Amino acid sequence: MTVCERLRNPCGWRAGAKQISVDAMLPLVVVPILAVIAAQAFLCTVAVFLVTPxxxxxxxxxxxxxxxxxxFFLMWTITSVLMMMLVFEISVVPLLEILPEENLVFMVCVVGGMWCGYKTKLNADASIQENAGVVDVLELGDGSGELCATCRRRIPPKAHHCRLCQTCILNREYHCKWLDCCVGSSNLRWYVSCLFFSAIAFIYGSNLTMTSVCHPFILIGTIxxxxxxxDVYHQLDIALCFVSALYSLFVGLVLFCYLIYHLWLLYIGTTSNERRLDMKNQSDYRMLNVSQLFCCKT
Structure with missing residues (x-):
């Protein structure tokens, strides 16, 4: 905390020196270093993928x-996406193994995922500001609905308090730290769209990269x-492409599982937060919440 308070940007800003958040700047340094270390040898790749979590x-x-x-987690997401996209465009595409149509589909999915993620956070921040304005207007305990024990105001049904956002979120799923926002009724469709485009981009980009730097075989038709x-570790840039593809595949599979999970929740008409609370109330609850494994607060 002392370092965070005393560290300042030395650049000459118009409004004066700006405070630098160490936790936000750390992924900008750590992610590229881990990628370079993992690209040195196969054992280094295994070690980095095991040690990083x-x-x-x-x-x-x-x-x-x-x-x-x-x-920290938001900057880790941004740094990872930008790094993998740059590796693909700078190192994989010049190998002339990628068709222009394939590159176009990949870029459309990447841009779509980034735009939906931006809209997810934007709608969440707008919802928090709207709720803050309501708090300023309402007196303690005014309004309709149940009384929130934390913020001490009336909330509508299916609204739950988030200690990180410091407000009640309608149809709250969980607080996604990788986007630094709560997922609820105001941004659920954008969040699901972000999962959809991002899962396709990561998995498809991983397949294009691996089939470019490795010896491929035909599965079905043109797949x-x-x-x-x-032999990918004989050259550093090729090894970096391979490591990026493995990372993309892992992230894409995780996002795909989250996408299926949320589609299933929409099908049964509930939220992950409500389901967690219902399961907690049961005496035989022994399951580990999968969201907590990836630092998504519920």
Missing amino acids: VFVYYLHHNFLRFLLRTK LLPDDCS
Whole structure:
């Protein structure tokens, strides 16, 4: 906290020096360094992919969770997306193994995922500001609905309090730290769209990259899958493409699981927060919440 308070941007801003958030700047340095280390050898790749989740959990458990609204996970998301997109466009496309149509589909999915993610956070911030204005108008306990024990005001049904956003969110799913916002009725459609486009972009980009740097084989028609990737570590840029593809595949599969999960919740007409509370009330509740494994607060 002392470092965060004393660290300032030395650039000459019009309004004076700006405070630098260490937790927000850390992914800009850590993510590229981890990618370069993983590209050195196969054992380095395995070590980085095993150590990174432990490292992120250690930071969150010992430091980041004491900050009310950390930008660490949001900046990790932005840095990862930009890094993988740059690696694809700078190192994979010049190999001339990617058709222009394939690159166009990939870029459309990337831009679509980024736009939907931006709209998800924008709508969440607008909803928080609207709720804050309502709090200023209403007196303690005024309004209709149940009384929130935290913010001490009446809330509509299916609204739940988020301690990070410090307000009640209608049809709250959970607080997604990777987008630094709550997911609720105001932005659920944008969030699901973000999951859809992002899952396609990561999985499709991973397939295009692996089939370009590895020896591919034809699965069905024009669909290719990687066969032999034993020689990717002979050149640093090719190894960096391979590591980026593995990272993209892992992220894409996680996002795809979240997409299926939310589509299932929409089908049965409930939210993840309500389902978690219902399962907690049961005496035989023993399941681990999957969202907490990826630092999505419920």
